[in-house]
Amino acid sequence: MRKxxxxxxxxxxxxLLAGSPAHGASPLAVDPAxxxxxxxxxLMQRLQGSAHGYxxxxxxxFAAEACAAFADIVDEFPDVxxxxxxxxxxxxVTSLGHGLTDFDDCTQGKPIxxxxxxxxxxxxxxxxxGWGDEDARFLDAFFRGYRDALKKPDxxxxxxxxxxxxxxxxxxxxxxxxxxxxxxxxxxxxxPESFAEGAxxxxxLIRFGRDDLPLHFFEIKRAGALKLGVxxxxxxxxxxxxxxxxxxxxxxxxxxxxQIRDLSGNPCVRTDVGASRILDGQRLIAxxxxxxxxxxxxxxxxFWVHDWTDDYQEISIATVVRSRQDMEEIAYDAGVQLGRxxxxxxxxxxxxxxxxxxxxxxGGNEGRIRGVIRRLADKTEAAWRGFTEAAGRLPNx
Numbered sequence: 001m002r003k004x005x006x007x008x009x010x011x012x013x014x015x016l017l018a019g020s021p022a023h024g025a026s027p028l029a030v031d032p033a034x035x036x037x038x039x040x041x042x043l044m045q046r047l048q049g050s051a052h053g054y055x056x057x058x059x060x061x062f063a064a065e066a067c068a069a070f071a072d073i074v075d076e077f078p079d080v081x082x083x084x085x086x087x088x089x090x091x092x093v094t095s096l097g098h099g100l101t102d103f104d105d106c107t108q109g110k111p112i113x114x115x116x117x118x119x120x121x122x123x124x125x126x127x128x129x130g131w132g133d134e135d136a137r138f139l140d141a142f143f144r145g146y147r148d149a150l151k152k153p154d155x156x157x158x159x160x161x162x163x164x165x166x167x168x169x170x171x172x173x174x175x176x177x178x179x180x181x182x183x184x185x186x187x188x189x190x191x192p193e194s195f196a197e198g199a200x201x202x203x204x205l206i207r208f209g210r211d212d213l214p215l216h217f218f219e220i221k222r223a224g225a226l227k228l229g230v231x232x233x234x235x236x237x238x239x240x241x242x243x244x245x246x247x248x249x250x251x252x253x254x255x256x257x258x259q260i261r262d263l264s265g266n267p268c269v270r271t272d273v274g275a276s277r278i279l280d281g282q283r284l285i286a287x288x289x290x291x292x293x294x295x296x297x298x299x300x301x302x303f304w305v306h307d308w309t310d311d312y313q314e315i316s317i318a319t320v321v322r323s324r325q326d327m328e329e330i331a332y333d334a335g336v337q338l339g340r341x342x343x344x345x346x347x348x349x350x351x352x353x354x355x356x357x358x359x360x361x362x363g364g365n366e367g368r369i370r371g372v373i374r375r376l377a378d379k380t381e382a383a384w385r386g387f388t389e390a391a392g393r394l395p396n397x
Contacts, residue, residue, distance in 0.1 A: 028383035032391035067268035080342035087121035097288035106281020109269035119373035145335025160329035185224030
């Protein structure tokens with residue numbers, strides 16, 4: 001796989017931060033007057049709504065801060081399979097299963113990137129729900145799950161109660177999923193022929209090694225721009241509906257194509273693994289990988305293309321989590337998922353030497369990791385307050 005020639009992430013973040021005061025500004029600060037936020041009241045509302053919503057938007061500068069906090073001991077940690085953007089609301093329940101999803105930032109690098117990211121998310125989530133004085137309980141569960149999986153990666157753990165209840169409530173309604181997809185495309189439709197080359201590349205990659213897909217399967221029926229998400233809100237994204245198994249309208253395939261970000265500039269993250277890092281990451285990290293997934297070029301850019309599930313429920317802090325037990329169980333399960341995935345070899349088998357090295361490095365520095373988590377939670381909250389105050393001073397259109 002060739003390395004992407006023109007990507008979005010690092011340049012986009014630099015541009016977002018460029019409007020912040022040059023002297024003394026927090027590295028986590030975002031200027032609400034940045035032109036990229038103009039005309040996006042939905043995104044502005046999410047960023048102002050909670051510290052965790054703001055936290056979701058600043059992954060790249062946050063990861064840089066997390067890495068810098070361990071600059072003197074970074075070499076003590078082995079390189080592992082990173083999710084890259086692990087946080088509480090990345091945990092979802094779908095018609096495929098449950099667990100951390102959204103693998104846009106998957107790569108290889110130091111485990112502190114995932115541990116500090118998810119740990120800080122837990123602290124912010126606890127504070128949002130008024131459980132901040134119990135954040136140690138949730139961090140304990142997360143690190144316990146991580147250690148348990150490092151020690152025994154093939155361990156089985158029952159699905160968290162909240163995830164099981166959500167899944168039991170799914171209607172398994174394909175028609176509803178298709179209606180939602182068409183409504184999203186209606187908001188910004190695009191000519192199907194503009195994706196013909198990328199669709200052909202995607203079809204060729206998916207068909208390789210299998211002969212069960214009919215010739216018409218990857219014929220494009222509709223396509224449109226997609227403006228969803230928080231951390232990925234400014235990424236270039238598209239939604240495409242393919243013909244699917246038959247010519248009928250009730251079995252069409254829905255896929256999302258999202259531009260792959262540049263992750264360079266962080267010494268805790270490897271930059272020599274290419275765009276295929278996302279495919280490797282979701283295969284090694286996901287409990288249930290996507291059925292149709294590939295990396296394809298479109299012009300000078302590369303996109304991760306994957307199918308959408310019929311049912312999807314993000315574990316929203318504000319509206320889905322019901323109790324401290326819910327948060328604790330999700331934290332433990334996310335820890336298990338990362339602990340299973342981090343030391344895997346490329347073939348998916350456990351790497352015992354990397355398991356041992358990761359366990360020793362994280363165990364020997366867990367107190368420091370927890371300290372960084374709380375410090376960065378405080379810095380994120382301060383940056384969020386600064387953002388909301390500055391946003392409140394913007395003129396109303």
